[in-house]
Amino acid sequence: MQKWIAFGIFSILLLGGAGAVCAKMQQPPPLTAPAGQVLQHSSPDGESDTSRKTSKADFEVTNQTIHRAHFAADYPQIKGLTGVLAEENINQDLENIIRKYSEDMTTSDKLNLSYEVASSSGDFYSFVFHGMLTQGMPNGAAGESFPVLDALNYDARTNSRITSENLMKSDKKSMTAFSKLFSSYAGKDAKAFGDDMGVYFTDADVVFYFLKNDAAVGYTQVHIPLVEAKPFFNDPIQPLNK
Known part of the structure; x- marks a missing residue:
């Protein structure tokens, strides 16, 4: 009996046009x-x-x-x-x-x-x-x-x-200090920090990413240890304005 019920259900699905396997x-x-x-x-x-x-x-x-x-x-x-x-x-x-x-x-x-x-x-x-x-x-x-x-x-x-926009403190003193920290990890060839950069977190770092230019074949990613970056984060982090 169960065999015929299963066969009937399969037939209904097939006739109904279910395309996903x-x-x-x-x-x-x-x-x-x-x-x-x-x-x-x-x-x-x-x-x-x-x-x-x-x-x-x-x-x-x-x-x-x-x-x-x-x-x-x-x-x-x-x-x-x-x-x-x-x-x-x-x-x-x-x-x-x-x-x-x-x-x-x-x-x-x-x-x-x-x-x-x-x-x-x-x-x-x-x-x-x-x-x-x-x-x-x-x-x-x-x-x-x-x-x-x-x-x-x-x-x-x-x-x-x-995002970078609501993560970082925006007062001049904080931005100046963080820009120096960012540059120390980004190296001389990377552009200066901007709050339009992408960002994500690992368990140990905050990572900012960007394209150096339109011809770049991949994103530049700058890893900064959370322990060094957290003093420059807003606390609490406010919701984004939509």
């Missing part, structure tokens, strides 16, 4: 590994997910994988965060990263995007997205490729989103 998954590696290593197989035109809870964080990260004709992307969703509204807002931010890079793509473009959880303990949570966007050319000619590096950061105490 369930992904075959393996046990995911530690949470800090690139998400591209978490999902070993996925459907050719669908979404799959897997998850892992780490003792370092008070939430679970579920990996979502999307495969389309011209792009493949991984992005995280979180579960179990204290505060339902904060969890919904963060998940929307994380999903919007995919839209940010894919919504204006044409069928001649190609995007590969993955992520890692760079920090999930201490004062900050950081989700770092990296990959490559290739813009195709007419008649199948080779396109131009651009590196992708983007990050979403949150204050573990308030769940407020963090």
Whole structure:
């Protein structure tokens, strides 16, 4: 009897046009590994997910994988965060990263995007997205490729989103002192610190990233130990003005 019920359900799904084939998954590696290593197989035109809870964080990260004709992307969703509204807002931010890079793509473009959880303990949570966007050319000619590096950061105490703009103190004395600290880690060839730079956190460092120029083949990343940088952070960090 169970055999015929299972066969009936399969027939209904087949006739209903379900195009996604369930992904075959393996046990995911530690949470800090690139998400591209978490999902070993996925459907050719669908979404799959897997998850892992780490003792370092008070939430679970579920990996979502999307495969389309011209792009493949991984992005995280979180579960179990204290505060339902904060969890919904963060998940929307994380999903919007995919839209940010894919919504204006044409069928001649190609995007590969993955992520890692760079920090999930201490004062900050950081989700770092990296990959490559290739813009195709007419008649199948080779396109131009651009590196992708983007990050979403949150204050573990308030769940407020963090960028360079609301992270750093803005008074003249603090900015002057931090600019000197930044230059000491960036080296002579890097440009001066600006609050328009991207930022993310590891458990040990704050990392600022930027493109030196339009021809740069990758992002410059400046790692500064948190113990040295924290005196220049706003406390508390105020929510961004939207």
